[in-house]
Structure formats: C-alpha cells, structure tokens
Amino acid sequence: MADTFTVHLKIWRQDGPDQPGKLVDYTLDKVNEHMSFLEMLDVLNEEIVAEGKEEPIEFDYDCREGICGSCNLVINGQAHGPKDMTCTCQLHMRNFSDGDTIVIEPFRAKAFPVIKDLVVDRSAFDRIIEAGGYVSVKTGSAPDANSIPIDKTVADTAFDYATCIGCGACVAACPNSSASLFTGAKLAHLNRLPQGEPERKKRTVSMVDQMEEEGFGDCSNYAECEAVCPKGISISAIAEMRRNYVKATLAGTEA
Amino acid sequence: MNLDSKVPSGPLKEKWSKHLNDIKLVAPNNKRKHDVIVVGTGLAGGSAAASLAELGYNVKSFCIQDSARRAHSIAAQGGINAAKNYPNDGDTIWRLFYDTIKGGDYRSRESNTYRLAEISNEIIDQAVAQGVPFAREYGGLLANRSFGGAQVSRTFYARGQTGQQLLLGAYQAMMRQVNKGKIEMHTRHEMLDLVIIDGKARGIVTRDLVSGEIQRWMADAVVLASGGYGNVFNLSTNAINSNVTAAWRCHKRGAAFANPCYVQIHPTCIPVSGDYQSKLTLMSESLRNDGRVWVPKDKDDDRHPNDIPEDERYYYLEEKYPAFGNLVPRDVASRNAKIVCDEGMGVGQTGRAVYLDFRDAIEREGKKAISDKYGNLFEMYENITDDNPYEEPMRIFPAVHYTMGGLWVDYNLQSNIPGLFVAGEANFSDHGANRLGASALMQGLSDGYFIIPYTIGNYIAATDLDEVNRDHEAFDEATSNAQSQIDKLFEVDGDKSVIEFHRELGQIMWDKVGISRSEEGLKEAIKEIQDLREEFWNNVRVPGESSNYNKYLEFAGRVADFLELGELMAKDALHRDESCGCHLRAEHQTEEGEALRNDDEYSYVAAWEFQGVNGELQEELHKEDLEFDFVELKQRSYK
DSSP states (O other): OOOEEEEEEEEEEESSTTSOEEEEEEEEEEEETTSBHHHHHHHHHHHHHHHOSSOOOOOOOSSSSSOSOOOOEEETTEETOSSTTOOGGGOBGGGSOTTOEEEEEEOOOTTSOEEETTEEOOHHHHHHHHTTOSOOOOTTOOOOGGGSOOOHHHHHHHHHHHTOOOOOHHHHHOTTOBOHHHHHHHHHHHHTSTTTGGGHHHHHHHHHHHHHHTTOBOOOSOOHHHHHOTTOOOTHHHHHHHHHHHHHHHHOTTO | OOOOOOOOOSOGGGHHHHHHHHSOOOOHHHHTTOEEEEEOOSHHHHHHHHHHHHHTOEEEEEOSSSSGGGSGGGGOOSOEEOOOOTTOSSOOHHHHHHHHHHHTTTOSOHHHHHHHHHHHHHHHHHHHHTTOOOOBOTTSSBOOBOOTTOSSOOEEOSTTOHHHHHHHHHHHHHHHHHHTTSEEEEOSEEEEEEEEETTEEEEEEEEETTTOOEEEEEOSEEEEOOOOOGGGGSSSSSOTTOOSHHHHHHHHTTOOEEOTTOEEEEEEEOOOOOTTOOOOOBOOGGGGGTOEEEEESSTTOOSOGGGSOGGGEEOHHHHHOTTTGGGSOHHHHHHHHHHHHHTTOOOSSSSOOEEEEOHHHHHHHOHHHHHHHHHHHHHHHHHHHSOOTTTSOEEEEEEEEEEOOEEOOOTTSBOSSTTEEEOGGGBOOSSTTSOOTTOHHHHHHIIIIIIHHHHHHHHHHHSOOOOOOTTSHHHHHHHHHHHHHHHHHHHHOOSEEHHHHHHHHHHHHHHHSSSSBOHHHHHHHHHHHHHHHHHHHHHEEOOSOTTSOOHHHHHHHHHHHHHHHHHHHHHHHHHOOSOBTTBOBTTSBOTTSOBOOOHHHHOEEEEEEEEEEESEEEEEEEEEEOOOSSSOOOOOOOO
C-alpha cells in the first residue's frame, strides 16, 4: 500500500449567506495518494466530528464520478484544482505532495451566493435553461427517431457541447464571472441540430438575456472558462452564441 | 393486504392498448384543478413531472440535489434498449420482452415486462425529438450496439454518457414547464414522510435542506421516483446521496416493499483501494463487447499481465459460456469473478480483481475505433487508477449497482396505498430478480413519459378527492413524526460517527447479503444488523444543528432507515429458499454453480408489510403469485 503523507489546508468557512467568512487552517496526515480530493475532506471531517469542537465542513458532492456536476471547489486558485479536464471529485491526492499547503474556496460569483462554507447556490443556471434551453416537444408527439438523418459530424459536435455538467467552473474561473460558456454550450448543442432549428433565435435571445439578468458578467475572451472546464467544452460555443444573438436581434426574434 | 395487480385480461400483446382504451380520462380544463407531487427528478421523476405538466396538471417537484439535473440517472453510461430493429438483426418487441423476463430469471410480471418492451421504441423517438445526441452512423441514422444478455444489437447510446444525455432531455422538458408555471420546482428538499388522509396519499412532509424547515405539501396524488437503495451497502456505484428514506417512510406508512433482496452486483467496477473509499466507480458493461475477461491460470503468477502468454490465461467466461462469452448477464459475470477470486486467481494488490483486456480489440479495430467507443471510460479509469487501459488490461471487480426490489406497484404503477404511485428504480416492477443492461433508462422513461401520465389521470378521474388542508391532523402527525426523529438523532449525543455505522452496516451486507447468501450467514446478518441498530440509537454522534445546512444530519436519517431496510433485505433473502437471478443461495445451485430456482414454491412476489420495530424489525409477508401464461419457465442458460 502507498505511503501516507501530510497536507496543510486553508479552508473557507462561512456560517451562512449573510455571515462573514474566513480561511481556517487544518493539518491532515494519513493522506493516501489513491484518495480522491473529496475523500481527503471526508477524512478531515471525521476528525473534526470526533474532536467535537466545531461543525464539519460543508461541501457539495453526489456522484463522485465526474458527471453530476455537484462538486465545486476552487483549489489553490483553480476551479476544480490543478488537473486538466477533471472535476474536484475525480482529482486524486497523487497530484499533491507531502507538506503541500492547499487553499480551498467556494466557486465565487455574485450570481452564486454562498449557502454555507464551500456550498453555493447555482440555481441561476437552472433559470438560464428555463429561459429556453430545450426543444419544445411534448411527450408523445415525436416522429420516428430515424426520420431525420443528421450528419454524424454535426451530431458528434452537438454531443461535445451537450456534455456540459453545469458545475459552474467556467463562472468561477472567469474574471468577469461570465456564464457565457455554460449558456453557449447549451445553445451550441441545440441550435446546430435540426430539432433545435425552429426555436434557434428565440432560444438564443431568451437565454442570453436571462444570463445577464442573473448578474453574470460579460465575456471578454479571457478563455479561462475553457481552461478549467472538466468536460473540455470549447469557447467556440461563445462565438457561435454571439453570432446567433446578433443575427436574431437584428432580424427580430419572430423572423 | 390487497395485492391486486390489476393486470388487464386478454392476450399479452393487447393488454396495454386495451387498458388505454378502458382507463378514465380527466378533461383538459379539469386537469389544472389537480395537483400532483413528484419526488425525485431522475429519468422517471423528471419525465413524469414534465409529461404531467404538459397535460395540464399542477406539478410540485422535489429533489435533494441543488438542481434537478443532478439526479443519479445522470451517471448511467452504457445505453438504452429499444426494439427498433434498425440493424435488421431480427429484433422484435417479443424478443426484447423475452430477453428481459428471462434475464430477470422469471421473477417479474409478464404483463409489465411486455409493456416495457412495447413502449421502448417511443422513448427513442421522444429523446431524439428533444435533441438527445445519440451516436449515429455516417449515413446520418442512429447507431446501435450490443449489450449483456442479448444476441441482437438494440442498444442506443451517447458515447459513455447515455444517462446524462437522456436526463438532460427530461430535465430540459421539466424546465420548459417550470417556465410555463406548470411545475413548481423545489431543490435541496428531502421527503421525510407521506401524508395519508382517508386512506389516500394526499401529501408529503419535507425538510428544506438549507434552512432545516419542516414543510407540508398537499396534492391529489404523489409519484415517488426516488431511486434505489444500493447505498445500504455503503460502497456501491450509487451517488453518495442516493438513499431509501422517501421509499422507506412510505413503507412505514403501509406501502408494501417487494423483493427487497434482489440486488444487482455489477461485474465491471474499479476495485476498492482503501478504507477511506466513499464510492465505487462503474465501468460500463458495454466494455465487455470488446474487452476480454481473464485471470492468470497460475495463482502465483505475479508477472505483469502483458507478459503472460495466451495459453496461460484463463478466459473463464468465454470457456464456460461459449454462446455468450463475455456478454453473459451481469449476475453470471459477477458471480464468476467472485468464484475465480475465491479460488485464489484474483489479481491486483488485494487479489479481489480480474482483468478486462482490450489488447485484441485494439489490434483488430485500431486504437481510434476503441477510443471512439469508450474514450471517456478509459480516461476515467486512468484518472482513478493511474494505469493506462490502452497499454495494459483494466482491473475490475463487482460492486453493488442496482436494486430490482422496491415498493410494490400494480399494473398502473400504483402502490397498495391509493394515490401513491412509484416509478423507476424505486418500484419493483419490471426486472424480476436481475436487470439486463441498458434496461434501467428504458424503464425509468417508460414509467415517466408513457405510463404514469395515463394511470394518474385514471386514478384522479375515478376517485373522490375531498378538499384537504395543511392543518389536517394527518399533516400535524407526519410533521411531528419527522421532527421528533431529527430531535432523537441529536439527543443520542454519542461517540461514533454516522459514517462508521454506515461502513459497518455495509460490511455486514456485502459479506452476508451480497453476491452469495446462505441460511447461516443471513441469520447472523439479521442479528448483527439488530445489534448495530441498537448501538446506533445509543451511540451515534450527529454534529451541528437542525436549523442549518447539515449534511451529517441528512446522512444520519438515511443511515437510520438503511439499518431497518438491511434487516428486511436479509429476512427476504432468508425466506426465499431458492436461488434466482442475482439472489444466489449457496444451498441452491446447479452443478455448474448457476442459480437453481424453485418455481413450484417461490414463483411469487414477496411483498412485506411493515408492522413495527421492537428490537427486531416486524414485517408481515404477503405473496403475489406470478402467473406465466405466455412464456415457458426454463433454466437460464447462456452456454
């Protein structure tokens, strides 16, 4: 079995949305290289609970296999930590060394208020999808699945954009806290498919407007979002979104 | 207890259409007068909520996650079955039905399973229309692949993320209805009790996981789509927050729990690495299409797998089951992995793993073709283990994955409590004693898109639903029940963490109620679980407070319920003195180590009625006899 090692942690603690927060120091030995980052925090929490002096650290997680999009930590200044194309839950301690100091903070953005400690409210993303991130097709009204052939390359590209897990790393990494990659990815998925074409303009305008209403910033092409995206979604989505937005607003959404 | 399955009469192929002709309808302008609660936003809950809202009902939807899009259906990798027969390889609805009922080892209801196969094609149509980006051929039409337990290619897939794409389709359909004001969405809410008034389900009690507030919700019907209970084993492929609480609290209110011992252990998971482990990661079974499963013939062979020559490898599935080879059903594959490891041929540091090797497939089709099919799975494997599966075989071992048991439902997916409907993995309905791959997504969406919307209408149209209000004594009682359980958890103020209790329970379940079970082991398990439960209520430590975000408190409530469910699972496994599907009783095996059924005595659904907990869990057994009018019961053979 692998040797264990020690890490020094500085973790953001905040009791509630309106409370002040601060970084608190912890030291954890018994870290194993095969542990996931969240398992390391589980072990720390077990120590905190055993000691009984303070409440355990709250953080979001669910599937722990990199697909649900729940986990959301900024690790040493990077959303989801140092490893490319990897969610926090899939980051393993083998990416750290004995004696490392690791700073752990929540995904920060005006549109993602802190609930407690490292847990934030990302419901703004749901409202962006609600504004138009769908194809309006009622259950039961679909034609046979093979009645619309779709170029494999188009379908594959749509899939690439559809793999967004809605974690919000793009927002956390962006100096403007823009949600353009998230919004652009859904638009790039649906707008390029024949099924999504009838609502393309309306969808684009509604979702972009909602994104602004939620208090996300504008995109200034820093491309930090693409760099941290655990699913490797390309910022081409943003260019496409802007193109469609301009076309739709010039032509009018009903055109 | 009345276990009337309400299966329509007539030929199998006509039952569902006949039923649709017969069921009562709610007029369009009356639907908006009715509220429906849907608990859970996975494939079953999400699709049900969206479809009910489209019809005009007022839907209140609840999930424990911070967004409906994160329900655990999202993690399903491999695919979804349908009898489209696009590959022209001879598939039919009958064949999909037959494979499913045979795969379930003849322990499911013929009529429900047939309906599932019948609806399968509509699901694919619906998903494609929503923009779900399934894999396609160069001609632009949909691609299929084969999956365990079938000899045709009927599985539709979106790389290794089929569940994600289907769930996002259902989630987006839901969000469209949220936008229209037809769905009221409540995220970070956990259902803690069911409210029954005049014998009918009329509401639920929830805890707001952010504020800790206990809240009351009314409706004319409740749909429970809260998923499975695999996390009773602590380590499973389920998401960490997946739990049995919503279903178990319904059970404690009188809903029968059916076949709780039917648990599927998935053969292709990444092996355990240490006791800090929080979950096990599944590698899609679709990998068995191209990967070959083997162990070294020599127990003491500690060479690197790539250095072991062909004739010193034991391809045990291919040798034992030449017709299906590596594509045998999950239960058969899992059991055989355990057998070779028990015989000492296991690999890896713990000896609890077997190889899944892509060398030959890469030689045959090229690295690119394999990467196109399984790219993300290979990356996931490498990320977790630090080994590259393009260069050396994966190490895999079985892990708890899916629970076929669940709340008992009739043909309408209604439990024995009127107005309580149960969909998806939370019900027991379609998979018998073993679920075939690519069938869970099919069942969740079939229940939610195409069954519940009709059968709820039938219930509402046919039932007198008097006005109720939130101050009804049943709401008071359920609310104080939920609150007092929380208070009780804090009052214990012991020394032992919730996680430790969960780990200990999981170990008992895995050792004695897992892949192989025996009378002796099950009796020990029952006693050990009772003792652990007693210890829990005397020594658990729950930190923090109830009026704030508190994950430990959430877990404590769930582990408390698992500590009761675990005993029921062991009792059910003990009473079922036969083997069937995933339920292998060591006493009942064929000479080849296959499950040996006893159709004369056990061809029934075991539905348990909660009677109380008094040191021992008190449950009364009721039986729904399974009648097979259309298929002949055979010993399963995949040779």
